[in-house]
Amino acid sequence: MNTHGLCAIALGSNLGNSRNTVAAALKSLSATPHITLIAQSSWYQTAAVGPPQPDYINGCAVLQVQMTPQLMLETLLDIEAQFGRIRRERWGPRSLDLDLLLYNNLILETPTLQIPHPRMRDRAFVLVPLAEIAPTWIEPVSGKAIAQLVEAVDCSGVVRI
Ligand SMILES: Nc1ncnc2c1ncn2[C@@H]1O[C@H](COP(=O)(O)OP(=O)(O)OP(=O)(O)O)[C@@H](O)[C@H]1O
Numbered sequence: 001m002n003t004h005g006l007c008a009i010a011l012g013s014n015l016g017n018s019r020n021t022v023a024a025a026l027k028s029l030s031a032t033p034h035i036t037l038i039a040q041s042s043w044y045q046t047a048a049v050g051p052p053q054p055d056y057i058n059g060c061a062v063l064q065v066q067m068t069p070q071l072m073l074e075t076l077l078d079i080e081a082q083f084g085r086i087r088r089e090r091w092g093p094r095s096l097d098l099d100l101l102l103y104n105n106l107i108l109e110t111p112t113l114q115i116p117h118p119r120m121r122d123r124a125f126v127l128v129p130l131a132e133i134a135p136t137w138i139e140p141v142s143g144k145a146i147a148q149l150v151e152a153v154d155c156s157g158v159v160r161i
């Protein structure tokens with residue numbers, strides 16, 4: 001049973017005042033009991049992947065947590081709800097999206113939680129900010145470091161702001 005560890009998370013928003021939302025969400029997470037902010041990336045403006053929609057603001061953080069992966073997911077979903085996310089179409093616009101990317105070197109597959117996040121390896125909007133703060137972290141499914149994974153994706157739509 002994993003009761004504590006180092007997590008990487010991704011933040012994204014493309015509805016409302018996205019810059020304020022992602023910054024406030026990270027502040028709220030950092031102020032949560034049993035969570036300590038270790039590192040935060042810059043914010044990026046990124047071209048939307050999926051259906052046509054406005055650009056996103058994306059970023060990543062590394063957090064030390066004293067909670068299980070499941071409880072960490074619930075914490076992220078609670079904060080999404082607090083920031084008024086309306087769940088609509090898959091991959092559609094959202095006021096706040098929080099994804100649990102990595103938890104130590106854990107591989108976990110349950111119906112409600114998959115770690116590493118299964119789509120992180122293909123997503124420049126995740127890998128570019130994560131490479132800033134955790135380049136040597138090994139993504140355990142591919143066995144590759146974040147710095148290696150970022151070299152394999154097209155980063156042209158990801159601009160630091
Ligand atoms: N590692 C993970 N991080 C966040 N949510 C996860 C993870 N693994 C599984 N999920 C599940 O995915 C659900 C959230 O799906 P959501 O609607 O945010 O998908 P999405 O943001 O549209 O797409 P994507 O998952 O590709 O970013 C959560 O309720 C959760 O149960």
Ligand SMILES: Nc1nc2c(c(=O)[nH]1)N=C(CO)CN2
Nearest residue numbers: 012046047048049056091125
């Ligand atoms: N650039 C970008 N595109 C996306 C994003 C995101 O965070 N950034 N999130 C999505 C749904 O999770 C779908 N598409």
